[in-house]
Amino acid sequence: MTPRCLPGASWPDLWDSPTPRRLRPMTTAYLGPSGSFTEAALAGLEVRSGAAAPYPSVRQALDAVRSGTAEAAVVPWENSVEGAVNASVDALAHSENLCITGETLLPVQFALAVPPGGSLSSVRRVLTHPHAHAQCRTWTDIHLPHADFVASSSTAQAAREVGTSRAPSSAAIASPKTLARYGLDVVAQSIGARPDAVTRFVKVARRKRPSLPTGSDRSTLVVPLAGKVSDLHDVLHEFVRTSVPLTSVLSRPSGAGFGGYSFLLECEGHIDEPPVGSVVAALRRRNSRIVFLGSYPRAEFDNSPARGKTL
Numbered sequence: 420m421t422p423r424c425l426p427g428a429s430w431p432d433l434w435d436s437p438t439p440r441r442l443r444p445m446t447t448a449y450l451g452p453s454g455s456f457t458e459a460a461l462a463g464l465e466v467r468s469g470a471a472a473p474y475p476s477v478r479q480a481l482d483a484v485r486s487g488t489a490e491a492a493v494v495p496w497e498n499s500v501e502g503a504v505n506a507s508v509d510a511l512a513h514s515e516n517l518c519i520t521g522e523t524l525l526p527v528q529f530a531l532a533v534p535p536g537g538s539l540s541s542v543r544r545v546l547t548h549p550h551a552h553a554q555c556r557t558w559t560d561i562h563l564p565h566a567d568f569v570a571s572s573s574t575a576q577a578a579r580e581v582g583t584s585r586a587p588s589s590a591a592i593a594s595p596k597t598l599a600r601y602g603l604d605v606v607a608q609s610i611g612a613r614p615d616a617v618t619r620f621v622k623v624a625r626r627k628r629p630s631l632p633t634g635s636d637r638s639t640l641v642v643p644l645a646g647k648v649s650d651l652h653d654v655l656h657e658f659v660r661t662s663v664p665l666t667s668v669l670s671r672p673s674g675a676g677f678g679g680y681s682f683l684l685e686c687e688g689h690i691d692e693p694p695v696g697s698v699v700a701a702l703r704r705r706n707s708r709i710v711f712l713g714s715y716p717r718a719e720f721d722n723s724p725a726r727g728k729t730l
Contacts, residue, residue, distance in 0.1 A: 447471045447622075448480040448489040454597035455575035456527055457493055460620035463523030463718070464493055476572050477506045484517060484623060496522070497619040500612065501550045503669050503683075511623065511712060512641045512671060512681055518713035519639055520630070521622040524720045529555050529611045530595045532578070532603035534585040539606045542566050546577035547592035550618075551611075555592055558610040566590075578603060617720060629714040632689035637666065639712040642702060643673055643681045651682065657701050658686060661694045689714040 447466045450457040451473020461471055472489065474480040483489040495504045511517060529551055533542060545552070545559060546569045552559070559566065571577035574593035581591040582601030591603060598605055644650045658665050664687040673679035688695035690711070703709050 446489045448474050448483040448492040450474065450477055450480055450494055450573055452573070452575050452579055454578065454593075454600045455573045456525060456594065456618060457495055457573070457620060458575070459594075460495075460523050460525045460618075461493055463525065464521050464620070464622045466491075466493065466622075475576070477504075478510050481510050481514070481517060481623060484625060485514075491520070491622055491624045493620055493622050495550075495618055496621045497667075498527075498550055498554070499615075499617045501553045504550065505671070507621070508669065508683055509671060512683055512710070513674065515710055516626050517623050518626045518629075518711075519621045519715055520624045520627075520713060521715050522637065522718045523620050523622075524617050524718045525620060527611070527616050527618050528594065528609055528614065529574075529592050530598055530605045531555075531559075531590050531592050531607040531610055532581075532598035532605045533590045534581060534587060535602065535604055537587045537590070537604065537606075539563075539590075541587050542590040543588040544569055544586075545590050545592060546571050546581055548572070548574050548577065551592050554611045554613065554616060557612050558607070562607070563590075575601075619718065622715075629690060630716075632691050632714070633716045635717050635719070636687070636689040636692075636714050637685055637717040638688055638690055638695050638699075638714040639683065639685045640699065640702070641681050641683055641710040641712060642706060643679070643708045644706075653705065654682070654684070654702060657698045658684075661698050663688055663694045663698050687717070 447470060449461060449471050453473055474483060477494045480492040480494055484492045494507045496507050497503050542563055543566055545563060545566050549570050551574050552568050575597050577591040578593040578597050578601040581589045582603055591598060595605055642654055665684060666687060667685040669683040670680045673681045686695060690696050690699055699711060
C-alpha cells in the first residue's frame with residue numbers, strides 16, 4: 420500500500436493489520452497493577468481509567484492488543500534519568516503488527532515505605548522496578564547499604580507485594596500515592612536522584628495508518644543491521660542528507676545470534692511529510708526488514724502547576 424506522501428512508492432503491508440478475533444471496545448491495557456505510574460499516564464493519552472485494564476507485564480499488555488482483548492495498550496517507554504525501558508522497546512521492536520499512536524510525559528518522584536509498625540532500621544529487602552531502583556540507588560546505598568534489591572514488574576506491584584506480606588523487613592519504593600493505596604507507611608520522601616525526573620509513556624495499537632500530521636510529530640522505526648559499522652553509517656547518512664533531526668538512537672540485541680543488533684531510531688516529523696517519508700523509503704530500499712512503528716503527536720512537557728505535579 421502506498422503512503423499519502425510518496426505516490427508510487429512500494430510499502431507492502433505497512434499499514435494493514437489482521438482483524439482481531441476478540442475485541443472489547445474502548446478497552447485499553449496498561450502495565451499494572453492499580454496505582455502504577457502507567458495508570459497515572461492514562462489521562463495524558465485521553466484514556467478513561469474506567470475503560471482501562473491492568474496487566475502484570477508489558478508483554479501481556481501488548482499481547483492483549485494483538486489478540487483483540489484490548490484495542491490499545493499504554494506502556495512505559497523512556498525515562499529522563501535511566502533511558503529506554505528495555506522491556507517495552509524489545510517487545511515492540513520485534514513486533515510487526517503493532518504501532519505507536521501517541522505519547523505522554525509524566526513527572527515521577529519516589530518514596531520508600533514499610534508495613535505499619537515497621538521502621539527504616541528493620542529493612543533488609545527493598546522491592547521496586549529496576550528503573551526506580553536505579554534512580555534511587557544513591558539514597559539506598561547511603562541509608563540501606565545492607566538491604567537486598569528485589570526486582571518487581573512495576574513500582575505498584577512492589578507496593579502491593581509488601582502491603583500484602585506485611586513483612587517488617589521489607590520495604591517498597593513507589594510514588595507516595597501508590598504506597599498509601601496499599602496501606603504502607605512512608606518513612607522517606609523524595610529519594611530519587613533527580614527531582615525533575617520524567618517518564619515517557621506510549622500508546623500502542625494494532626498497525627494502521629498514522630493520524631494526519633500535526634506539525635509537531637515524532638516517528639519511530641526499527642532497523643536491523645548485520646553488525647557492520649558501515650551499515651549504521653549509511654542509515655544515519657539518510658537522516659543527515661534530508662536534514663531530518665534524530666532524537667534517539669538505541670541499539671538492542673536482535674536475538675538472531677551474537678553480534679546482531681537492531682537500532683531503534685526516533686526522529687522529528689511525520690511519515691506523511693516528504694523529509695521523513697523520503698528517509699523511510701530510502702531505508703526500506705536498502706533493507707526490507709525495517710519495521711515502521713508509527714508517526715504520532717510529540718508530547719511537550721508542561722511545567723505549569725496543573726500539569727507539573729508529581730505522583
